Each structure stands twice: as C-alpha cells, then as structure tokens.
Amino acid sequence: MQRPIRLSMLATAAVLFLLAGCHHTPQSKPLSQLTPVEMQGHEVFQAHCAVCHHPNSETKLVGPGLLGLFQKPYLPSGAPANDARVRSTILHGKDVMPPFGNVLNDQQMNDLLAYLHTV
Template sequence: MCITLTGCRSTPPPKPLAELTPAEQVGHADFVTNCGTCHYDRETGSLHGPSLLGVYKKPYLPSGAPANDERIRNTILHGRGNMPALAGTVSDEQISSILLYLHTL
C-alpha cells in the first residue's frame, strides 16, 4: 500500500526544475521544444511516446535497448517505430543538452 507521495515510485524523484544548472536548463528548454509534444518528462504515462521520467535510472529503454547516451542519441537521430527521425531538426549540440537534462529525471 502507498502511504507517502513518493512511496509508490520505484525510482527516486527527478531533480526539481528550480535546482537545474544553467546547462540543464538549456536542455530542458530544448526538450520542451523538440520532445515535449510526444513525451512526458516529469510524470508517468504515455503521450505519443513513453514517459521519459527516470529514463536513466532504469537499465533498459521501453524497447529493451540499454538506457545509455549512445542509444538515446541514436533514437533521436534516426527515430524508431512511430518516433520520427529528428536528425534534420535537432543539432548534435542540442541532443547533448537534452541528454544532460534527461539525466536529471
């Protein structure tokens, strides 16, 4: 049974937005622009794609691929399933910022 607000979560909560470093804030803004229409970041549940809450706190992505920078960068660049390839939309630098932000979730 769940007693505390965080008691139901299997992973620790994300770093609060107010505590993000300037670099992580850039990543948050890039996430909102490029990913936020399809993915929740700070709550569970699917939008168009799976929530990315705690994505690096679990060993595997929903597909079963390992949850690491290389796999997520590849997913962003080349897409997978119903997720479009974003190689022409998001720069390598923006992807690095987004990955930095995803690590705070």
C-alpha cells in the first residue's frame, strides 16, 4: 500500500520539476502581439541587426542569438542585462559589431530597445 503513494509523489515532483523548467525557458513575444512601438523596433532590427543576430534563437549568426536577452541576468558577454548596457553596445559597437550612434535616431533607438524586450 506504500507504492502507489510514492509513485504519485514522484509524479508530482516530476510535474513540478517540468513546470519550474518551463518557467526559466526564455519565450519571445509573438510578432502578432507586438505593440505599434515594438513593431517599429522590429523593423529597425530587421533593417540593421538581423544580418548578424537571430532574435528568436540563442544560436550564433555573426553575433550571439538574442533570444531572452532581457529575461536573463547577463548579456552574452557577461555584462548585466540592462537597458544602459545594451544601449551603449548599440551606440558604440563591440568588436566586429559596428556602432550605430550615427545611424539610428533617438526614436529608432527607443523603439529598438522596446522590441529587444520582447525577444
């Protein structure tokens, strides 16, 4: 009479483990659910960033995949994942990544940041 109880406890533990796992998997917001501002940021991304970065995957293209960029504590480089760091990377570039300070205006930059929060 002990075994069924142990099994159900194991099953419960397995379910909890799976749920906890799902919670940590980064999930992009579907394009169809983007706000107008996020959609404009998506267009900026397509025009200037998509050639080197997958937005919805962690797989490297030229630069690292950006899936879950702001859902994780650290950027691929190990720097803290916050707006200031990401903005600065985009403004000034990083190694092979070119600087966009003279390419994007403030609005495009803000839209892009809003979009990056959805990947």
